[in-house]
Amino acid sequence: MPKLSKRNSDHAKRHHTPTINNGAIASHLEALLTPAIFAQQKYYKQLGLRDRVLNLPLMVAAVLTLLWRQVPGVQELTRLLAREDLLWCRATNVAQQSLSERFLVFPAELFENVFKDLLPRLQLNWQQRLKRPLPDSVKFALCNFERIWIADGSTLEALFRKLKSLEGLKTGQLAGKICTVVDLVNRLPIEVWFHTNPAASETNFVRVASPFGRSSFTKFTAC
16 A cells, blocks of 8 residues: 655645634624724834725734634635624725735734733733632742743744745745743743744844843743
8 A cells, every 4th residue: 555645734724614703702802902903003104004904903803813713814814804894893895915915014013012012911811810720830939939931932834835925935945933931820921032044043032021121131042
């Protein structure tokens, strides 16, 4: 019998349609994110970006919908946007090519700023809700350390190259490296970095965000 080639399970299409909308989750996401999105409007204009159809609120809603409802691609996302409201955005007819091109040129720092504006709110919510009991090892560590952070770096897999603008890229080209620092106690991220070089060492991510300010620079190795 011929040997079956190894397949990457992440590349297998598990579904072809988005999952159904959930009103409770959508309302919760809207309450959490709209203040953070509004806070970035001034910076959005400073970047010289026009307040057109594919603006900051819609792009954030589109990315969240892609992840939350497991939309299989931009083509299906375009159809979804045309027939129903996406979170806080009304249904809108846009060309698939326009949406694809917008994803490629939209400044990633705007998503990063929304994410970082949201973190204090998530930390406050965690403090106010009933906490699950911490493992004994974490309790012991907190007797000696004010905070427990864990760092992890991962090499991002090869690009799918499904967009026309990516067709010229070499097959199997890795998408870069990402590194995240997470607070072990509340499970919330402290900082996330991205490097376009997939061979970069985790020690290249030198800037560590601090709840007391972002002026400190430290080199660390991944745990």
